[in-house]
Amino acid sequence: MSQQTVMEKTEPETQQVERLMIILSKGTLDMVYPAFMLATTGAAMGKEVHMFFTFWGMNAVTTKTSANLKVASVGNPGLPMPNILGIIPGMTSMATRMMKGRIGKAKVPSIPDMIKTAKDLGVKLHACSTTLEVMGTTKEMLLPEVDDIVGAATMLELSDKAQIIFI
Amino acid sequence: MSQQTVMEKTEPETQQVERLMIILSKGTLDMVYPAFMLATTGAAMGKEVHMFFTFWGMNAVTTKTSANLKVASVGNPGLPMPNILGIIPGMTSMATRMMKGRIGKAKVPSIPDMIKTAKDLGVKLHACSTTLEVMGTTKEMLLPEVDDIVGAATMLELSDKAQIIFI
């Protein structure tokens, strides 16, 4: 037995493709954005990337809402406006327009564009079966880009040895 | 020395039990839910699962609040109602009832039920010592299911080689 043989036995592990599992549980533009930024960047770097949409995160892959996600204004002290303004009807949409305007100027793609890019790069999109049941959402209400509807167990199996990012 | 001996030396690593550390920092039903779903599913799959309750997450294991967690309605554009409605007294509890009703129909267990299941499956529940100090909460106010009160250092030690999920 040569030393070469031994080294071959220990090497494969370091050459294995890295896996990223992004669990998206929020439905606001300011959280869906980073989720897709990380997913597309990771995939472009050669990682195997999975996204699992659960709770409010389902909005990102629901036909009716995907292109119209809002930025949270009320209750987000991170936004430079007092809370009292947040409750005036229209303020959330104003904050959303402001942010979309800025994103447009910064040449950052829209969510539907990012979903297309993600799919092109091989990112797998999984919808949470429990959320669909609880929210009363059907498969037909989801974007065609969604790969499958799976439970938490399948998601954790897909996360085997992966870096998990819960957003 | 035989090849067999060499292989035995490299094998054990892949057989080691996988570890999951779920840090729960939110106290709303829509975030506590996924935390326990992941914990019980992971434990049922044979993983060693730890939960660390910090900041608002402490509500999940505090006797007074555990069975009465609310869904965020104000400031959550993910919910299908305008922000202005969220501030009408009672709207958060209405959103909470709606969600609990749906969860009931979908036959998803309640949080206290999920805590019992988690414990039965061997999930360890750790309360954050700093949070207790800051919130003025005492050990007696916590559910008896809580295993211990630990600091961030112990939590990170328990997270050694674990997949960390921060919710």
Next chain:
Amino acid sequence: MSQQTVMEKTEPETQQVERLMIILSKGTLDMVYPAFMLATTGAAMGKEVHMFFTFWGMNAVTTKTSANLKVASVGNPGLPMPNILGIIPGMTSMATRMMKGRIGKAKVPSIPDMIKTAKDLGVKLHACSTTLEVMGTTKEMLLPEVDDIVGAATMLELSDKAQIIFI
């Protein structure tokens, strides 16, 4: 070839320094706090710790806001006050004062203090380039403690084999 040689080939992996990547996307005191608690604790334990500030998390390292972060009161059912109170002007600052008062009593350091400690312990602070562009923030508006401005790809490279915590 001796058995000793083989063991040396498989050992280094377990001795490698552990790496922690904390992605901070929230700008409220109740989320920035745990981020720095984890960062400083991890660094004190000998881990290589990186923090990546994105979206609202940029507030933590922006000169104007770093010492004045607020606690979310509206829309956080985890706080013991009804939502309707949250929209009264000043309630967010009252909740913030309450929390800061408690933190002071519990002898927990302030955010600027925690940033200094983090830097002393070798924690690297990275600001997200896309966020700066979208928010219209310039390098000069950031704390001098920030190490560099990087994109998502660099952040993911720094996260190689790291435990990722998304806050």
